Amino acid sequence: MNNVIKDFKVSCKNCNLDSICLPRGLSQQEIENLSTVVNNNIVIQKGEYIYRQGDAFSRLVAIKSGTAKEVNFDSQGNEHILNVLLPGELAGFDGLYLDKYNCSVIALEQISFCELPAEQIDTVCSQIPGITRELFKHSSEVIIASQNRVVSNKGSAETKLALFLINLSDRLKARGFSPVEFNLPLTRQEIGDHLGLTFETVSRTLTHFQDKGYLRVQRKYIEIKDLTGLRSI
Amino acid sequence: MNNVIKDFKVSCKNCNLDSICLPRGLSQQEIENLSTVVNNNIVIQKGEYIYRQGDAFSRLVAIKSGTAKEVNFDSQGNEHILNVLLPGELAGFDGLYLDKYNCSVIALEQISFCELPAEQIDTVCSQIPGITRELFKHSSEVIIASQNRVVSNKGSAETKLALFLINLSDRLKARGFSPVEFNLPLTRQEIGDHLGLTFETVSRTLTHFQDKGYLRVQRKYIEIKDLTGLRSI
């Protein structure tokens, strides 16, 4: 039930995310060619799926606006949040190995995204020279991000949460958002799940950070007041 | 100081790992072409590096025999073990994003490996049709493996260690080794580091598993006696 809105004013070549998203390493001509096969600005609502774990691989996607979560359900049905996706970030590479997705991507609010259909990937790779290399780079970026996540998911609750906030701040900054003032895309429960903590511990640690003067927190709203201090944890 | 031994009897086309390694999805002709650019059977000793974190990206590698560890050193110099590499597994995709490696790969014993030099990747991708797709699949496999690692690295010490052993067992089985009798490639210290535990806890949990009859452990040697029981944890 995705609502495809083909707005010709919004294609890759005049998207404000061109320096982060798939086109970032391409020439003007290559971006123009890419635009002809990418479906831009598909809009879905909070809670809806971009794709589901187990579905046949059908497309690579790029978040255009809003945030989404990558979720894996284990054999006992427990939810594990693997990652938060921000605008300009790509997803779907996990579907290439066995031609089916290893996780689900769920919108955390109303979002828009773009898709590169699976059946187009081979042709764009052969027709647009830079695309193969760029897809490998994005895939590699996903690998590095998950390597860094493994590194961050150790240590105390304070360490984990501090690293989570710093990572979020850095990525928001890279996308032109404020790195010190933002809304958490996840609930305490979801953050806890992501970091291997209980939601009570997440809540307590956030107020603890506030007491120490590192940040100001009011439900989802976060204002980081001492990023250096936070990094020192 | 890598010792390149070009043994023409051992190329991709008659390697026993052809069903797991890079050639697994290729035709006979494609494998033959691949063999001309892959350097086979480079041998290094325990503790030596295949590549180092921060080095310029120079090659993708495939472990041929023996085991290796992927290690990331954080800004404070702490070692984080990201993964254990078994025969037939590829590494180096983390180097594609920024043209430098995000982690080091270190031999855990004497190993041999094969390399696809960086400067050959573009040409083999364009000359051997199946290779691009196969590289994407391997890259995707790495992503899924690290997603699964994020899922496993939660819960109690028992859960983490059980999942670690099961994962190792499954991968050994896929490579033709015994899934119930093997030597741990890592020390207690390294396992603990990998799972976010102390080495004392790893040691205690292993003896606890032995007491419960799940396995028999003698230093590095492991004999799994009740894989079903282990999975039930």
Next chain:
DNA sequence: CGTATTATTGACTCCATTCAAAGATAGTGG
């Protein structure tokens, strides 16, 4: 306005860490 969801805070418990000591093994050199 009422209900469901999300978040905060407190008290108690338990599991993993920490600190400490001793035992086992592999590798080295005399």
Next chain:
DNA sequence: CCACTATCTTTGAATGGAGTCAATAATACG
């Protein structure tokens, strides 16, 4: 071959931090 050392492993006791259970508060949403 044995002694010697370094490394790895096991085990114990005490501590502390995160989990659990529970109650209340704040917010969002229909």
